[in-house]
Amino acid sequence: MVMTQQMRVGVLGAGGLGRGMAQLCAQRNDIRLVAMADSQAYAFDAQGLDPLAVADCSTLLDVAGAVPSADSIIDLLKAHGSQIDGLFMALPNLPVTFYAETVQMILNETGYKGVMVDALKRTKAVEAMLGLKDQIRDRGMVYITGCGATPGFLSTAAAVAAQSFVEVTEVKIWFGVGVACWEDYKATIREDFLHMPGFTADQVYAMTDADIEAELAKHNGLLELHHMEHADDLLLEMAGVCSRDRVTVGGLVDTKSPNKPVSTTVTITGRTMSGKTGSHTFTLSDATTMVDNVCGPALGFLRAGHLLQADAKSGLFASTQVMPVYTLASVSLPAVAV
Amino acid sequence: MVMTQQMRVGVLGAGGLGRGMAQLCAQRNDIRLVAMADSQAYAFDAQGLDPLAVADCSTLLDVAGAVPSADSIIDLLKAHGSQIDGLFMALPNLPVTFYAETVQMILNETGYKGVMVDALKRTKAVEAMLGLKDQIRDRGMVYITGCGATPGFLSTAAAVAAQSFVEVTEVKIWFGVGVACWEDYKATIREDFLHMPGFTADQVYAMTDADIEAELAKHNGLLELHHMEHADDLLLEMAGVCSRDRVTVGGLVDTKSPNKPVSTTVTITGRTMSGKTGSHTFTLSDATTMVDNVCGPALGFLRAGHLLQADAKSGLFASTQVMPVYTLASVSLPAVAV
Numbered sequence: 001m002v003m004t005q006q007m008r009v010g011v012l013g014a015g016g017l018g019r020g021m022a023q024l025c026a027q028r029n030d031i032r033l034v035a036m037a038d039s040q041a042y043a044f045d046a047q048g049l050d051p052l053a054v055a056d057c058s059t060l061l062d063v064a065g066a067v068p069s070a071d072s073i074i075d076l077l078k079a080h081g082s083q084i085d086g087l088f089m090a091l092p093n094l095p096v097t098f099y100a101e102t103v104q105m106i107l108n109e110t111g112y113k114g115v116m117v118d119a120l121k122r123t124k125a126v127e128a129m130l131g132l133k134d135q136i137r138d139r140g141m142v143y144i145t146g147c148g149a150t151p152g153f154l155s156t157a158a159a160v161a162a163q164s165f166v167e168v169t170e171v172k173i174w175f176g177v178g179v180a181c182w183e184d185y186k187a188t189i190r191e192d193f194l195h196m197p198g199f200t201a202d203q204v205y206a207m208t209d210a211d212i213e214a215e216l217a218k219h220n221g222l223l224e225l226h227h228m229e230h231a232d233d234l235l236l237e238m239a240g241v242c243s244r245d246r247v248t249v250g251g252l253v254d255t256k257s258p259n260k261p262v263s264t265t266v267t268i269t270g271r272t273m274s275g276k277t278g279s280h281t282f283t284l285s286d287a288t289t290m291v292d293n294v295c296g297p298a299l300g301f302l303r304a305g306h307l308l309q310a311d312a313k314s315g316l317f318a319s320t321q322v323m324p325v326y327t328l329a330s331v332s333l334p335a336v337a338v
Numbered sequence: 339m340v341m342t343q344q345m346r347v348g349v350l351g352a353g354g355l356g357r358g359m360a361q362l363c364a365q366r367n368d369i370r371l372v373a374m375a376d377s378q379a380y381a382f383d384a385q386g387l388d389p390l391a392v393a394d395c396s397t398l399l400d401v402a403g404a405v406p407s408a409d410s411i412i413d414l415l416k417a418h419g420s421q422i423d424g425l426f427m428a429l430p431n432l433p434v435t436f437y438a439e440t441v442q443m444i445l446n447e448t449g450y451k452g453v454m455v456d457a458l459k460r461t462k463a464v465e466a467m468l469g470l471k472d473q474i475r476d477r478g479m480v481y482i483t484g485c486g487a488t489p490g491f492l493s494t495a496a497a498v499a500a501q502s503f504v505e506v507t508e509v510k511i512w513f514g515v516g517v518a519c520w521e522d523y524k525a526t527i528r529e530d531f532l533h534m535p536g537f538t539a540d541q542v543y544a545m546t547d548a549d550i551e552a553e554l555a556k557h558n559g560l561l562e563l564h565h566m567e568h569a570d571d572l573l574l575e576m577a578g579v580c581s582r583d584r585v586t587v588g589g590l591v592d593t594k595s596p597n598k599p600v601s602t603t604v605t606i607t608g609r610t611m612s613g614k615t616g617s618h619t620f621t622l623s624d625a626t627t628m629v630d631n632v633c634g635p636a637l638g639f640l641r642a643g644h645l646l647q648a649d650a651k652s653g654l655f656a657s658t659q660v661m662p663v664y665t666l667a668s669v670s671l672p673a674v675a676v
Contacts, residue, residue, distance in 0.1 A: 153502070160491070163637075165626075165630070239664060276625040282499070296501045296502045300501040323658075324498060325578065327578040
């Protein structure tokens, strides 16, 4: 099967990631951004939205033709779901069950049955999503969970790297993130606080932006995070790579500089056939941003989900079980089987 | 779908790679080695061969119950093909069309319709295989080509890594290989000569082992290979990552030491959304051998092919289009869709 048409993509959420995805769509001629929704409105155009216009506006209400709605996701999918091949979920994830509840609502209140991917981070959030697997399969939907950078890009690379070993003893993800302006990534930085000692989800949820900012100032804008509850553990277990206790995720987030305080790496350690221990390392370019490493892979998983659906597959998949699909304008579009 | 049974695997060829695969099977309880064939005989046992016994014998004729045959592959598959889920092709690849001719023979003379994977290296060899795509699909077979280290493991890692970039400008594979005893890898080392200046396929095919050894001695056992004709280029093009002229493969082979003269790396360079240029790097552990990085991934692709076939898919796939499947004894067996 050869994909010859643009994939029609919708983005749910218009924070840093959602806007980043819109900007990325502007540079990808295999993708047509047809829909975007925020908390106040949705915008839809079957011929394609202007991705840079939706990325730049302060609210979707300002976009020409946008439909004001306090229930924008449901209203969008009821009206236009059949014209959207795939959805990228770029919503805030507080509380931890918010994505699962949103997908449950989509299942209950709309007939949407395209592809969906999320960039969830927390293990508990992905676990909540697993509870929907039967409904997702029965609807004929393909849902791929954990399609961001970590989990997603890095855990999928780890699942490939694992192949050299007869036993994987440790997968260690250590990331560096630099954000020039923390306010562009409020939701993400808030989530990071969940991994700092002494903060509970309820506390973080109750903090004002000023509270977050004051807390950041205490640490000179640098957050060092260890043993984060990241779903890379669950997703690598689902792919059969190793049990989840062998996966650790941590890193450094600099909220005062766009430069990464450390290069992002994933180190896959295992036992070889001859009984030796060795580590493969995948190191990301410092020139790539969180948006590059979240939105690019998310699009690759969306395209992979589209191919799965074209093959009459449905169900809930872990990103680690799916080869993301890359399509360049300069080469013929990819065929799963030639 | 959940795989609950061992996959029954046959190995065609009993050189360094074929024997390495047998040794690996001994450590993988998700795989049962049921068949092996060399130029003089085949061995088959539905309950499983003793992998270490077949890896150690000087000829399969010495294995208890082996069947002498000058046409061992065809005779094996005619007699027992329906009891073999997947085949790893570990044959010498001189001339360059030998694999394609062998698969054509299997299609013509046997009813085999399981999974097949190869560890082909040369672009022309994979191109010859592509000519069989319609026959492979019509037979209901799943054939995954280029499932070794390079192409295969490294090019698949590159296809994942590509996801961060809006354009991939270069994929550079630079490998280090150390072999203690070149005679264990005669066929592979011979193929390397095809990439040395001044050697044609006909010349290499005509060289005796003594000729090869004399040539190696001239270079103190170290072969430096540049711009090798490796199918990573074709396979990354098939996956839509970049046009084949952007992929280069080279490296250092030390034929006098088991230690790698340089760490094996794949560097994926591309343009980011914001217009910057960056490179991701995947570096292999020096503790992993050619067998670890060829046979481990080949098993991962065999299992992936088995899952594709269970989903009623058939056809010829590039390794770069397929997520290899890893299964550890210590965790529950993987489900493609949960």
